[in-house]
Amino acid sequence: MRQRHPNVAWIDAIKFRNRVVHAYHGIDWSIVWDTATLDAPKLRRQVIEILDQEYPSGSTAPPEEPAT
Numbered sequence: 001m002r003q004r005h006p007n008v009a010w011i012d013a014i015k016f017r018n019r020v021v022h023a024y025h026g027i028d029w030s031i032v033w034d035t036a037t038l039d040a041p042k043l044r045r046q047v048i049e050i051l052d053q054e055y056p057s058g059s060t061a062p063p064e065e066p067a068t
């Protein structure tokens with residue numbers, strides 16, 4: 001998935017999640033706010049685009065993996 005959609009900030013999302021889960025009391029809430037109001041809407045749009053590409057026409061079948 002990450003290779004097929006390199007424009008998504010996968011690593012940033014993983015780092016953010018890890019920071020929130022493991023350092024809850026040391027969180028800078030202004031960063032959380034910026035992430036929720038600026039980054040999350042962009043990520044939402046990207047996820048919608050990915051779902052449209054991976055599952056066209058509302059199909060629920062998983063996409064075929066590219067041949068190697």
